[in-house]
Amino acid sequence: METASQGQLFNTSWTLHRLSPLHHGKDSVTLLSNAVALKAYATRLRDQLTGDVLAGLHIPTSATADETLSRTGALLDCRWETLEPSSTRPNASFSGLLVTLEYENISCKAALLASPDDHDATNSTSRAKRSGVTMLPLLLTKFPTALRQTFISFLQSNFDAYCSNLRLSSAFLCTGLETFITELRGSRDRPNAYNAVEETIRDLQLSLAFSSSITPALRTLNVNIARDSIVGFLNPDSPSETSRGKSPAQRQPKSNLIANISAYLDTHLAMQVDLDGSLQNKVSRQHVRLSKVACAAFVLGSEGRMKLVMNATQTSGNEDDAEQRIPPSLRASETLLRSIIEKAAMAELSTT
Numbered sequence: 001m002e003t004a005s006q007g008q009l010f011n012t013s014w015t016l017h018r019l020s021p022l023h024h025g026k027d028s029v030t031l032l033s034n035a036v037a038l039k040a041y042a043t044r045l046r047d048q049l050t051g052d053v054l055a056g057l058h059i060p061t062s063a064t065a066d067e068t069l070s071r072t073g074a075l076l077d078c079r080w081e082t083l084e085p086s087s088t089r090p091n092a093s094f095s096g097l098l099v100t101l102e103y104e105n106i107s108c109k110a111a112l113l114a115s116p117d118d119h120d121a122t123n124s125t126s127r128a129k130r131s132g133v134t135m136l137p138l139l140l141t142k143f144p145t146a147l148r149q150t151f152i153s154f155l156q157s158n159f160d161a162y163c164s165n166l167r168l169s170s171a172f173l174c175t176g177l178e179t180f181i182t183e184l185r186g187s188r189d190r191p192n193a194y195n196a197v198e199e200t201i202r203d204l205q206l207s208l209a210f211s212s213s214i215t216p217a218l219r220t221l222n223v224n225i226a227r228d229s230i231v232g233f234l235n236p237d238s239p240s241e242t243s244r245g246k247s248p249a250q251r252q253p254k255s256n257l258i259a260n261i262s263a264y265l266d267t268h269l270a271m272q273v274d275l276d277g278s279l280q281n282k283v284s285r286q287h288v289r290l291s292k293v294a295c296a297a298f299v300l301g302s303e304g305r306m307k308l309v310m311n312a313t314q315t316s317g318n319e320d321d322a323e324q325r326i327p328p329s330l331r332a333s334e335t336l337l338r339s340i341i342e343k344a345a346m347a348e349l350s351t352t
Contacts, residue, residue: 001033004081004098006266009111010310010333014140014160015148016166017304018344019112022159026132027184032095032114038080042099045154049101049147054221070142073104077213083111094337096136101147108143110151112136115345131311139163140306165304166344170289172306174276176336177293181257183332194231200297206261206291208273209302214287223261233260237340297329298336306340308333 028037083096096113098159114136141148157162168176184200185193204225210218225233234257240259265271274284292301299307310330 001195002079002081003084004100006094007310008098008109008338009083009140010308012109012140012142013305014111014142015304015305015342016168016306016344017138017139017141017152017156017163018166019139020162021257022112022136023163024159029131029132031097033082033084038082038097039150042078042080043159044158045080045099045151046075048139048154049075049078049150057316071149072108073105075101075103078103083113094341096333099151101143105142108147109141110143111140112297113138113140113337113341115341126273135345137347138166138341166340166341166347167304168300168302170275170291170302170345171277172343173290173293173302174302176339178257179339180298180332181187181338183335184328185234186328194234196328197230197234198227200295200332201230202296205232205292206290207294208275209244209289209291211287220291223265225261233264235259235260298333301335308337 022031024037028034031037031041040102075126077100079098079100079102082098083094083098083099094113096111099110099112101108141151143151152163155163178318181197181201184196206225207225208223209220210221212219259278260281262273263272263273271288273288274280275288275290289302291303292299292305294300297309299305309332
């Protein structure tokens with residue numbers, strides 16, 4: 001059967017959703033690597049998109065939906081493909097499904113990703129042991145709004161699934177940024193570890209959002225850190241430990257970068273922020289939060305938006321030494337994506 005390249009997860013601006021288990025009947029153990037089932041659902045989705053009937057019910061279309069469809073042109077192809085774990089890098093791969101809608105004027109797609117612990121989800125020994133249920137907790141969509149809602153309605157009607165936006169907290173954005181940079185640096189003794197950070201991150205932008213109760217005229221403040229300044233904020237000897245005059249119990253920074261940036265804002269702008277929650281400053285966390293992290297390697301927003309950037313050179317390598325030749329930037333992106341999948345999975349478990 002046809003499989004989709006995991007490279008399609010990169011260089012795309014995604015909207016993030018958490019998705020409850022997909023119930024598809026006991027006639028198949030799982031949707032993954034099930035060519036017959038995927039072809040059937042592709043046909044069913046195509047029929048819905050080209051007509052106005054879903055499960056025997058009339059689906060009214062709005063003026064906005066009609067306008068969107070008029071811009072996309074005719075639907076040329078609807079494909080459901082399996083994202084297969086790599087045989088050379090199974091621990092860094094993602095299993096799931098890729099849904100592609102090819103229109104005359106645009107290409108739309110959605111990715112449904114399994115938990116990192118479910119790389120064996122294509123067989124009967126996966127964690128989703130119930131026949132007829134496939135667990136794909138993270139849904140990524142790249143659709144116009146009207147088509148996105150239609151696709152989500154399709155999942156709800158055909159799989160008895162619940163879908164909601166995946167919001168990312170300020171603490172999660174901080175942890176994601178720190179994890180990404182830690183993966184880039186690897187061992188501090190590695191040659192050119194800091195150069196890898198500069199070359200991959202380049203300029204870093206942090207968007208701070210404020211509560212309207214304290215700053216009614218200022219909703220967002222962008223903090224731009226130039227490429228040649230990033231290493232300075234990673235320096236363990238920077239003033240984060242001394243500038244605030246806090247006791248060790250009050251400090252306990254989760255990460256060096258965020259702690260040093262927070263210390264800089266405190267010292268030079270008189271802004272006391274507790275973006276990652278390491279200072280246990282409830283007032284600060286209530287009124288100031290990190291809403292977006294953007295750099296040359298990725299964009300991550302609290303409203304549930306993500307883009308991971310991958311260059312063509314990041315996929316070089318052969319069957320024998322693929323693991324050794326994978327650059328740190330790709331490893332960092334994969335680590336960040338795995339953490340988002342895990343968050344979606346935990347959010348789903350907390351509601352069950």
